[in-house]
Amino acid sequence: MLLAFVTLIPFLGAVIPLLAIRFGRNFCAIATGAVTLTALLLLLSEAGAVYRGEVLTWGVPWLPLIGLSFSFFLDGLGFFFAVLILGMGLLIILYARYYLSSKDPLGLFYFYLLLFQGAMVGIVLSDNILLLLVFWELTSLTSFLLIGYWSQQPKSREGAQMALIVTGGGGLALIAGMLLLGHIAGTFELSEILQRGEVIRSSPLLVPTLLLILGGAFTKSAQFPFHFWLPHAMAAPTPVSAYLHSATMVKAGIFLLARLWPVFASTDAWFLIVAPVGLVTMLIGAWIALFRNDLKSLLAFSTVSHLGLTVMLLGMATPLAAVAAVFHILNHATFKAALFMSAGSVDHEAGTRDIRRLGGLLTLMPITAVLALVASASMAGIPLLNGFLSKEMMLEESTHTIYAGLPWLFPVLATLAALVSAAYSFRFAISTFLGAPRDDYPRRPHDPPVGMWLPVAILIVPVIAIGLLPALIAGPVVERTALAVVGRALPEYTLAIWHGITPALFMSFIALVGGFVLFKSYRFANDLRRVFAGPDAKRIYDGAISALTAGARWVIETTHNGSLPRYVGVILSVIVAVGFVGFLNAPHEAGARAMIPTSFPALVSWVVLAAICIALLFWHRERLLALILTSGVGLIVSLLFIQFSAPDLALTQISVDVVTTILLLLALNLLPKTSPGETNTAGRLARGGLAAAVGFGAGALAYAIMTRDFQTISDYHLAEAKPEGGGTNVVNVILVDFRGFDTFGEIIVLGIAAITIFALLDTALRGAAARTLDSIRHPEQSMDAHPLILVVATRVLLPLALTVAVFIFMRGHNEPGGGFIAGLIVAIALIMQYLASGYAWAAQRARIDSQAMIGGGIAIAGLTGIASLLLGWPFLTSTHTYIDLPLVGEIEIASAIAFDLGVFLTVVGVVMVSLAQISRVEERAEREPVPEGPIDIPLRRGRIVGSNDGTQES
Amino acid sequence: MTSWIIAPAILPAMTAALLISAWRRDIQMQRLVSVVATLALLGIAIFLYHLASDGEARVYRLGAWPAPYGIVLVLDRLSATMLLLTSALALAVLAYAVAGWDKRGRHFHALFQFQLLGLNGAFLTGDIFNLFVFFEVMLIASYGLMLHGGGARRLRAGFQYVAINIVASALFLIAIGLIYGVTGTLNMADLAVKVPQVEVGDQALLKTGALLLLLVFAIKAAFVPLHWWLPATYAAASAPVAALFAIMTKVGAYAIIRVFGTIFGADAGALANVAVPWILPAALLTLFVGALGLLASRTLLDLASFSIIASMGTLLIAVGLFDVDALTTALYYLVHSTLVSAALFLIVDLVSERRGQTLDALVPANPISQSPMLGALFLLTAIAVIGLPPLSGFIGKLMVLNATYESPLAWLIWALVLGASLMMTIAFARAGSIIFWAADGRTTGPTWANARVEPMVVVALLVGASAMLAVFAGPVVEALHATAEQALDPAGYIDAVLGGGQATTQAPGG
Amino acid sequence: MFKRLVPHPLLTLLIVVVWILLNGVSWGSALLGLVLGVAIPGITSAYWPDRPRIRSPLMIVEYAAIVLWDIVVANFQVAYLILFRRGDTLRSRFVTVPLDLRTPEAITALAGTITMTPGTVSADLSGDGRALLVHCLETHDPEATVATIKSRYETRLQRIFET
Amino acid sequence: MIATASMVALIAIGAAMLLNLYRLLVGPDTPTRVLALDTLTINAIALVVLAGIFYDTAIYFEAALLFAMVGFLTTVAYCKYMLRGNVME
Amino acid sequence: MELLVASAIGMMTAVGVYLVLHQRTFPVIVGLTLLSYAVNVFLFSSGRLLVNRPPIITGADAYTDPLPQALVLTAIVISFGMTALIVVLALRGFLETETDTADILTEDLAPEAEADK
Amino acid sequence: MISEIAITALIYLAAFFLFVGSFGLAKLPSLMQRLHGPTKATTLGIGSLLIASMLYFLLERGALSIHELLITTFLFLTAPVTALMIANAHILRDTRNRKKLPPTGGAVGWAVIDGPPAEQSDQD
Ligand code: NA
Ligand code: NA
Secondary structure, eight states: OHHHHHHHHHHHHTHHHHHHGGGOHHHHHHHHHHHHHHHHHHHHTTHHHHHTTOOEEEEEEEEGGGTEEEEEEEOHHHHHHHHHHHHHHHHHHHHHHHHSOTTSOHHHHHHHHHHHHHHHHHHHHBSBHHHHHHHHHHHHHHHHHHHTSSTTSHHHHHHHHHHHHHHHHHHHHHHHHHHHHHHHHTOOBHHHHGGGHHHHHTSTTHHHHHHHHHHHHHHHTTOTTSTTHHHHGGGSOHHHHHIIIIISHHHHHHHHHHHTHHHHTTSHHHHHHHHHHHHHHHHHHHHHHHTOOBHHHHHHHHHHHHHHHHHHHHHHOOHHHHHHHHHHHHHHHHHHHHHHHHHHHHHHHHSOOBGGGOOOHHHHSHHHHHHHHHHHHHHHTOTTSHHHHHHHHHHHHHHTOOBTTBTTHHHHHHHHHHHHHHHHHHHHHHHHHSSSOOSOOSSOOOOOOHHHHHHHHHHHHHHHHHHHOHHHHTHHHHHHHHHHHHOSOOOOOOOOSOOOSOHHHHHHHHHHHHHHHHHHTHHHHHHHHHHTOOOOHHHHHHHHHHHHHHHHHHHHHHHSSOOHHHHHHHHHHHHHHHHHHHHHTSOOOOOOOOOOOOOHHHHHHHHHHHHHHHHHHHHTTBHHHHHHHHHHHHHHHHHHHHHTTOHHHHHHHHHHHHHHHHHHHHHHHHSOSBOOOOOOHHHHHHHHHHHHHHHHHHHHHHHHHHTSOOOOTHHHHHHHTTTTTOOSBHHHHIIIIITHHHHHHHHHHHHHHHHHHHHHHHTTTSHHHHHHHHHOOOOOOOSOSSOHHHHHHHHHHHHHHHHHHHHHHHHTTTSSOOHHHHHHHHHHHHHHHHHHHOHHHHHHHOOOOHHHHHHHHHHHHHHHHHHHHHTTSOTTOOOEEEEEETTTEEEEEETHHHHHHHHHHHHHHHHHHHHHHHHHHHHHTOSSOOOOOSOOSOOTTTOOOSOOSTTOOO | OGGGGGHHHHHHHHHHHHHHHTOTTOHHHHHHHHHHHHHHHHHHHHHHHHHHTTSOOEEEEGGGOOTTTSOEEEEOHHHHHHHHHHHHHHHHHHHHHTTTGGGGSSSHHHHHHHHHHHHHHHHHBOBHHHHHHHHHHHHHHHHHHHHTTOOHHHHHHHHHHHHHHHHHHHHHHHHHHHHHHHHSOOBHHHHHHHGGGOOGGGHHHHHHHHHHHHHHHHHHTTOTTSOTHHHHHHHHSOHHHHHHHTTHHHHHHHHHHHIIIIISSTTSGGGTTTTHHHHHHHHHHHHHHHHHHHHHOSBHHHHHHHHHHHHHHHHHHHHHHOSHHHHHHHHHHHHHHHHHHHHHHHHHHHHHHTSGGGTTBSSOOOOBTTHHHHHHHHHHHHHHHHTOTTSHHHHHHHHHHHHTTTSTTHHHHHHHHHHHHHHHHHHHHHHHIIIIIOOOSOOBSSOTTTSOSHHHHHHHHHHHHHHHHHHTHHHHHHHHHHHHHHHHOHHHHHHHHHSSOSGGGOOOOO | OHHHHOSOHHHHHHHHHHHHHHHOSOHHHHHHHHHHHHHHHHHHGGGOTTOOOOSOHHHHHHHHHHHHHHHHHHHHHHHHHHHHSOGGGSOOEEEEEEOOOOSHHHHHHHHHHHHHSTTEEEEEEBTTSSEEEEEESSOSOHHHHHHHIIIIIIHHHHHHHTO | OHHHHHHHHHHHHHHHHHHHHHHHHHOSSHHHHHHHHHHHHHHHHHHHHHHHHHHTOSTTHHHHHHHHHHHHHHHHHHHHHHHHSOTTO | OHHHHHHHHHHHHHHHHHHHTSSBHHHHHHHHHHHHHHHHHHHHHTTOOOSSOOSBOSSOSOOOOHHHHHHHHHHHHHHHHHHHHHHHHHHHHHHHHSOOBOSOOHHHHSOOHHHHO | OHHHHHHHHHHHHHHHHHHHHHHHHHHOSSHHHHHHIIIIIIHHHHHHHHHHHHHIIIIISOOOOOHHHHHHHHHHHHHHHHHHHHHHHHHHHOGGGGGGSOOOSSSSOBHHHHOSOGGGTTOO
16 A cells, blocks of 8 residues: 555656645755655665565556556565656756756646656556556656756657657556566566566566566667667756656666566577677767767767666676666666766756866866766776766676687676766766866856756765765665566675776776776777767657658548548458459358349339440530430339339339439539549559449359348238238338337438538538639520410429329328328429429429428427337337227327328428528529519519519509 | 437437427527537436346337337347447537537438437447438438538548448348348348258358348448548548447447357357358458558547557457457447547547647648647647556557457457557657657647637546546456457347247237 | 319319319219318419400300311321321411410410310410410411411310409 | 230330331431430330239239329439520529 | 449449549549448448339338438438538639648748638 | 220321321421410320320220329320410520511500519509
């Protein structure tokens, strides 16, 4: 429970600075510090137990399905790191209070910092490796925010993104690695995994697992070849650099290697990969650091180098090397944090971090200079300081390391790295602080406020103390920690300044002297570097990212080119491919159903259809012709329905077709009258081939279905339509009763279409659309807008058609017909008036609110269904009864008729709304005002406008 | 109790009908009615979820006709989950829209309610043709909503969206024709019974029908390369609409789970698991293209659209395995990505609103006011979308990886899932950095003081939901596990639909 | 009252007849037909601002008989022309029929009659409604054709609709 | 006898439809094609009525009636389009 | 007869698809119309073909399958709604941009400030 | 028997005219000539077929089926209008032959070309 608290306190406390900032910066800093301190104290309260060798665990399940639990454990390693993280955190909080200017949002900074801190603590205290991943990725995220804190600077943004992408990317590899590890071990609890090393090491997945985990660790710890992100992260405010890149984030990778050391260290792969990666990183980091002119950049590559050192030690896979690694982690954290903060102070006070513009600061900012000199001496490996001790141990261990059969490889290269390391340390210290004071600083440098040098001073204390009394000061910590790393008893070793005359002593000496010589011959070395300049990692990274982006854009933008034919073509090709493959890979037999002999009219209809289809292929560019031909297809399809006993379908098809045709004609009036020609023969062939394949598939499937027998549920419908549904037209009974819910959905589709059309055209008389409408030029028109004979004929037809509509509606339940068809007939009757007398005139007379009609129709249909609910029956349960009317006789009334009425109203409303809206638009495109109708030719009684009574006779 | 199953269909239908006929000129009244109805819908969905959580499938026989002759609605854990998700999302989107979006075109609220009707109907129905009908209701309402507000880009994208969906609907009908032509039934439970008994000579036809049906759902679910409609549509739709559309692709996924879990599942005899060989490769391709698209995006809307594709890829990977654990994962991911995608689209809207002419283009522009709050919301949403901790995306990703561990293609799946995450990270880091960080110091757009807070609250709630999904992953996943178990074991479903209970609901007619 | 309820008695009658035609002869359908016969003209009266006055209904019967006879004859004549004459040897031409009819209904009836009868098709009206353009499939004496039309049909229609 | 006549009529109508098709395809102008379509509809009506006799059912008469209404409206719409462009002005 | 119907379905589908694969809105719409004819007939034919056996209960010994007919009716109505919508959409798109292409052009992709505001 | 003969005769008549109408449509060289085929022959064709049908149901089946009358009425009402509209379209399109149209005999030309006289609008 306590462990969870230690982890959660920084998270929970993170909001405190956001709230506290309104009470001032000091208060904010104190409040933030208090949060960290609380966590630290809580942690320290367990120090006794940890140092007694106890392992504390606590956890609750989180997501058992995947083995994720909210569990923590505390041993020496975790304790060591957690104290480092929290302790260093306190110093950084103090330092940042003074470092950041009053314009910077300090509260936000502390907010990020605490989140980051919590994530780091989480990493080192997690027992569950999936939980560890959570925290791991959180550090990437929070560090992204911290590095990008000064987001107005492009460098900050770039650096933050790079850090996120590289460490986040590594984190993804780690996810895979951890999942593999957990699956191999059969548990995701670290404390158990550490017990199951044998199982893991014998797994065939060992190497991939290790590689993936190393991918996470190496990216986080900036190991070669992922080292390049770290210097760019230096765009962050110095407190961030000091925290993230000395003590915490980059150490996460080290922590992970140390944590899993007992599991992996004894494998060949570990040694073969980890040790050289560390060595190379150490060397390259140092070499690059030497030539950096930016203080923070120099320190950053130095950090890379030191991380490499630590990694190498862990990679050597011996317990003593592990001890050295732990010791160096501690030492590096102290002097490097001190150096970062010093560099920050120099930058803060002198206004520059460029080593070429610095010098002689010892006299100008003595406190800072002295502290920094001590820290850099430690970094250089000068005896009596802690850096010397662990570096010497490293050199000692390297002499025991035989890699690839070459006993000299590690010692020589390690010494070389130490030499370069000494050189850049000298360069850092001497070029900045020693020499003659300069007077060309952007600002007049002086020592910063105590809040900025005090944290450095606090860190210098262990640098010196450990350097002088290693066994006393650092001994227990190192031992307890190393024990936890190694997981078993440690061999004999001593932390001491003097180990006698050992190879390591010589190597240290060579490194120091050689380092000084190298520093002195800096110009020569610099020329050398230019000659042997390796590829710039940043450029490679940038190149890779932009190549990736460009590649992605090329792929996406060439495929998603906005071409509908291509989209549909691909979709149809997939359909054809899947359909054919699916069919051919399953058993199929020809059907045995007896076929119907072909009738002559059917054959003729087929010929007509085929001819029209072929004609459409060639003539579709003439749009009016295409429409006329399509009408022909509709006619043949309706005939087909009649031929095969589907009168309702024929009625529906034919009446829908005419409305569709009129809609298309209305649209065509404003659209171009022809489609442009296709010049591309290949495209035409591809199109034709695909069309033929789809057509063949559809036809073949239909044939296969039609030629076999089957059992269907519709026997029930045929049997029950009359007795239970109260109608003899089974199709209608299905529509309004058995499957009334389908019909309910269907009229809603119509209703939605209408209101969408309404909304779409509502705005067509404004803006660009209106301009287009005004510019449309029509070919020559007939001067007679409303032909007299047409007007008269349609007037006679109107009541006739309405009568027919009522008839069709009434009998729909028993004979072909019904609400939908009746609705269309009414619509057709009204359309006739529009066609003959003009929309304006006719619409004036149809005093119906079409939109309300749609809503009302749907509501009526719905209410019919709801009525049955109220009676305790399911939605849309119909009933029917016989009533005996005088004169009329007994008639049967089914409640489904009311439902059909809803259908009827909706259909009429839909057609009316759609046509009304289009007519509004068409009107705008007219060349000149159209006579208001109904008849243009002036006759004795022919020209009565808007009058309703028939009295205007002369 | 059971009679409430029809409520998620009736309520929005009648609400919309009333909105069209009675209050189509009174926006305030429309808002009130729409919000009240959606709240009620949420209440009903919660109740139904509670009802379904006993693990029993409940059947509602429309018109009191016995199955398989009439249409049935089936409430089980899966449909209840989808209903709940839909209504919760709807409420969030509606709350966002009433802040002003709904006034930019006509009939927003009616279309919105119709859209809910389509979705709810599709989730509840136990009949494949009725599923077609509600797909159409859902689609046509989505056309209306998508076109809400007008503009050339919207019109053109709308045309493509409609055209492609009409092709898909045609395919749906052909698939239904094949399936009916072989089995003689439309009821899903009845199909589940009849499919295993199909004669050898008919298997190819039925299988083709099943695969064509799969393709229909795949088009809705934006499987690559059937996804063409999605990027342009989502990029052209208005933000609240796009946010609501976050559920649209999920309908495809739902339909795959329902149809290929119940009818063509493990018990389907010769046709067992017909979909399985196809889904996983397509899902991987989908994920890959989604990630590429993210990387290629030039606008925030592109980013959001392709993140939908990528999330569908991830989701479908899990769907494609058709085992209980994987399906659990899929459902978790489905819930997660619906809420998070919605949040993302709303964020995009909030951003474009504040960037003047630049809108959502990923080019440096003036910084946007409200950036701290908005930036935080963007960051959190991005975290959730990419699948970084501590939000639900990370849990979802872990679950997907975990569920696919045993798959022979695990290495590929993992590489793609993780590689896609990296690409998303790159894309979102770049986008966020350009939008929120690359600033030239001048501020445009409404300032903090006079900007409306409600939209942000909606986004915050959605992000909060993602956090809750993560924190309470245990119980959530437990419930989804039960859901997956039920979905993959059709026996209970079949029994509920075709078994007893018919006698009590015989039609009163006659 | 009756006039308000049944503004177009002829139309009402027509609807009742049509309804009975559709539904069969029974009291029930007659009653329902009557209901419709009242309702539909009521609904559609707006489209009939200038309802036609039939002056002499009995004339209609005579006229119909003449037209029917002419149609039968015309059909055989036209069939002959179509089957046995080459199209380019036909003496087809437009003729103008000056109109004395002044009501739309009468003109429509005349135009309709012309189209249905011997080898003639009404093709257009003049802009002032005072002439009808008629196309003859085969004619050697246009004036005679016009005269026949006027005497055989127009005068009768004038009596039915206008005098 | 009636059956034979019906067969003959079916063949006659079929031939008529093929002739309509010829005009529909050959045109040469749009009014001709519209006329061909209209005539095709008329022949379809004949077919339906004949089918009623042939199959001894009255069930298809409404279809014939509707074909007549719709055929008329379609033709008028096409003509109105050719004459005025806007068919509903 | 079955072969005639099946080949009719195939022809209508093929021509429909051929037209749908065009770049202009109008042929696409005509193609979709043809496609929906084909699909309706397909769905209809899944109930098998029977001559002169309409599903009107008259006491006859056999009726054609009414269920696909009901389904096709629904499908016809739905596709009518869809067609009406897409026609208007094509028209509206043309009016807005003065081109009737069905493709999304690059200029469409540019953010439109005025359309949304 | 007589009824059967009558019905048979009517069917043959119908078949003949239906064919002749379409034959004329196909055969005749100009649109105005082609119009004569369908509008006449088809009308009588359908008409006799409908009478045949009525007789058939009345005499053979004993059921009075008079729907056919409605269809006939409908066709008789609409056929002239269709013909006029097509003729109108033809006149509008056929610009070369406009001059060959006979004069109207009045001040105003044919409606398609000249339209109604403008000065008379709104009062009469
Ligand atoms: Na019906
Ligand atoms: Na019932």
